[in-house]
Amino acid sequence: MQPVYKKCFVTVGTTRFDLLCKYMHSSPVLLALRKIGCEEITMQIGNSDFEPGDFEKNGIKLYLYRFKDTLKADISNADLIISHAGAGSCLEALDANKPLLVVVNEDLMDNHQLELADQLQVDGHLYYCTCDTLVSTLETVDFSLLAPMSKPRPLAFVNYIDSVFKVKGQS
Numbered sequence: 001m002q003p004v005y006k007k008c009f010v011t012v013g014t015t016r017f018d019l020l021c022k023y024m025h026s027s028p029v030l031l032a033l034r035k036i037g038c039e040e041i042t043m044q045i046g047n048s049d050f051e052p053g054d055f056e057k058n059g060i061k062l063y064l065y066r067f068k069d070t071l072k073a074d075i076s077n078a079d080l081i082i083s084h085a086g087a088g089s090c091l092e093a094l095d096a097n098k099p100l101l102v103v104v105n106e107d108l109m110d111n112h113q114l115e116l117a118d119q120l121q122v123d124g125h126l127y128y129c130t131c132d133t134l135v136s137t138l139e140t141v142d143f144s145l146l147a148p149m150s151k152p153r154p155l156a157f158v159n160y161i162d163s164v165f166k167v168k169g170q171s
Contacts, residue, residue, distance in 0.1 A: 003144055004037030005099070009078035011044040011071060013086045020084065020103050021048040023131045030058035032138040042074050080143065085113030085128065090120060099143035100126040103134060125149050 010024055023029050024043060033041070040061040045052065052065045068074070071092065075081060081093040085102045093100045102117045117128035124147040129137035 003079075005033075005080035005143070006037055006039045007078050008033060008038050008041045008080045008082060009043075009071075009074045010041060010082045011074075011084065011089050012046045012048060013044075013084045013089050014046055014067075015084070015086075015105070015108075016047050017084050017103075017105050018048045018050075019107070019131045020105070021045050021050045023103075023134055024082070025050070025057065025062075027058055028135045029138070030060050032135045034059060036080075036138065038080070042078070044068070044071065044074070085117045087113075087116055090116065090126065094120070094125055094149045097148045099146055101137065101141070101143075102126055102128040104128055104130055106130055123147070 010020075012020055021043070024041065030038075038060055040063070042063045043065075045064050045066055047066070050064060054061070054063050056062065071089075075093055075096045075098060078098055080101070081098045082101045082103060083089045083093055085104045090100065090102060102120070104114050104117055114128075117126070120126045121128050124145070126146060127137060127141045127143070
């Protein structure tokens with residue numbers, strides 16, 4: 001039995017991603033989210049054409065805002081994160097060990113975000129899709145199969161550098 005994802009956090013970052021905002025307001029996406037237990041969506045809409053505010057649609061409460069100094073609280077409170085494919089947003093969600101679905105913005109030129117999302121999916125840390133495949137992805141993936149990213153180990157790097165350069169501690 002797949003877990004229930006009551007609270008969803010959506011972020012488009014600092015860029016415009018009107019298409020994702022539009023899809024997140026669509027009945028098919030909202031119904032797909034309801035099927036996995038979603039009851040409320042907090043959405044950072046950035047500079048999109050949508051207006052901030054609180055309302056309800058298809059039985060889901062939506063809270064929309066443009067920007068905050070930090071997304072930490074929204075990420076922490078979420079059961080599921082849907083994000084654009086920006087490196088900062090992806091890493092912040094993965095660092096919090098939250099299930100992550102990345103929606104790639106196909107309108108970006110030289111789409112390095114697709115490369116990042118693809119590699120993180122290959123490594124089993126997230127799923128990614130496009131706006132056009134968002135509903136089918138929500139209906140078919142099992143977020144419980146995602147693997148957490150390993151935590152950075154700065155001391156291991158320091159020890160490695162010490163061993164390469166034969167640095168010895170000075171007393």
